[in-house]
Amino acid sequence: MLPSALLAVALATSATARCSRTFLNDAIDSYLAAQSKGEPTALFTLTDNFNYTEQFKPANISSGILSKALQIDHNLSIKDPVLCTAFTELIVLDPGHPYVIGTRMELDGQRIKKIETLVTDEGDWLFNATGYAYYSSLENWDIIPEDQRDSREVIQAAGDAYFNRFADANITVPFGTPCARLEGGAYTGGRNISANTCNLGLPSTIKVVDRRYVVDEEMGAVNIYVGFPGLDRASKEPGPDSHLFRVEKGKLRYIHTVSTCEGHPGCGLSNTTFVPGRTA
Numbered sequence: 001m002l003p004s005a006l007l008a009v010a011l012a013t014s015a016t017a018r019c020s021r022t023f024l025n026d027a028i029d030s031y032l033a034a035q036s037k038g039e040p041t042a043l044f045t046l047t048d049n050f051n052y053t054e055q056f057k058p059a060n061i062s063s064g065i066l067s068k069a070l071q072i073d074h075n076l077s078i079k080d081p082v083l084c085t086a087f088t089e090l091i092v093l094d095p096g097h098p099y100v101i102g103t104r105m106e107l108d109g110q111r112i113k114k115i116e117t118l119v120t121d122e123g124d125w126l127f128n129a130t131g132y133a134y135y136s137s138l139e140n141w142d143i144i145p146e147d148q149r150d151s152r153e154v155i156q157a158a159g160d161a162y163f164n165r166f167a168d169a170n171i172t173v174p175f176g177t178p179c180a181r182l183e184g185g186a187y188t189g190g191r192n193i194s195a196n197t198c199n200l201g202l203p204s205t206i207k208v209v210d211r212r213y214v215v216d217e218e219m220g221a222v223n224i225y226v227g228f229p230g231l232d233r234a235s236k237e238p239g240p241d242s243h244l245f246r247v248e249k250g251k252l253r254y255i256h257t258v259s260t261c262e263g264h265p266g267c268g269l270s271n272t273t274f275v276p277g278r279t280a
């Protein structure tokens, strides 16, 4: 091989992985430890221009949710070595104050650059931590065998198609059968486990904005943070929202959401139960 070809190979390799899965795993462990202990200082080193948000608004990490020791009953994480990002879903069943928390981290290979946390509890979209834990426990988020994995492009495209469909009825979303959607604690999957569908009808006038990704080829998963217009009927602002998609053979298998309703119980739909194909 010519030296220039060797160099090209080296560059291509370094462009694919900006940080290792081990490093991301350590960062996630530091996050879990910090949240368990209620000690933000247990986190990995932060960059000088580190940013922290809760519900997509700048917040003080020292007095935010990480300063509360929480008994974590369930955690699920995905890691993206290419973007050097990670996402963790936490469920806290403490009857005194249950939570479902989504946390997205951006790193630089050594330090944490940004943490965006979505803290959901009573009053947030379809909130029911018990339901979230129960339905999660029925699902299989194991590592996908190497010879059955989709590429990161395919995985991300499946998640993007779902959001693109909200603005355009002509988009075909690769829904699998079965497919189950877990929102807050409500499940579309309970009806018929072998024939579940996520294709329950979607609106087609909503432009889902500001997408931020974590793509994990080993888990067949993509997490997308978005601003979701119309999620909160009582607000004109796009709602803070996280969608975690499990993709198997190019098709959506599970969808988990964490969506907060800023000061509007139930996002302006208090006391409603799950409405298939809710239209905003």
Ligand SMILES: *[C@@H]1O[C@H](CO)[C@@H](O)[C@H](O)[C@H]1NC(C)=O
Pocket: 060, 061, 062, 063
């Ligand atoms: C952040 O919270 C800590 C702990 O409550 C407090 O000591 C500090 O003053 C706060 N910082 C800002 C900028 O409000």
Ligand SMILES: *[C@@H]1O[C@H](CO)[C@@H](O)[C@H](O)[C@H]1NC(C)=O
Pocket: 032, 033, 036, 072, 073, 074, 075, 076
């Ligand atoms: C996170 O979940 C894994 C199993 O998936 C478990 O082994 C680990 O103890 C959990 N961590 C915390 C802090 O709860």
Ligand SMILES: *[C@@H]1O[C@H](CO)[C@@H](O)[C@H](O)[C@H]1NC(C)=O
Pocket: 047, 049, 050, 051, 113, 114
């Ligand atoms: C943190 O936010 C500030 C202000 O928006 C921005 O200038 C800075 O680049 C951000 N830092 C990171 C690591 O994104």
Ligand SMILES: *[C@@H]1O[C@H](CO)[C@@H](O)[C@H](O)[C@H]1NC(C)=O
Pocket: 128, 130, 131, 132, 134, 185
């Ligand atoms: C929450 O989910 C659990 C488990 O599915 C269910 O038994 C319970 O009735 C739900 N609670 C509410 C308020 O919907």
Ligand SMILES: *[C@@H]1O[C@H](CO)[C@@H](O)[C@H](O)[C@H]1NC(C)=O
Pocket: 167, 168, 169, 170
């Ligand atoms: C969807 O397809 C129909 C029929 O081809 C077309 O009339 C319509 O303009 C398309 N809608 C969008 C948003 O592209």
Ligand SMILES: *[C@@H]1O[C@H](CO)[C@@H](O)[C@H](O)[C@H]1NC(C)=O
Pocket: 192, 194, 195
């Ligand atoms: C579940 O769906 C399958 C496939 O459509 C169907 O054969 C089966 O009868 C359904 N089961 C129930 C309990 O509805």
Ligand SMILES: *[C@@H]1O[C@H](CO)[C@@H](O)[C@H](O)[C@H]1NC(C)=O
Pocket: 270, 271
């Ligand atoms: C929701 O239901 C509770 C209990 O039934 C009731 O007290 C409350 O007024 C309801 N809230 C709204 C906004 O309808």
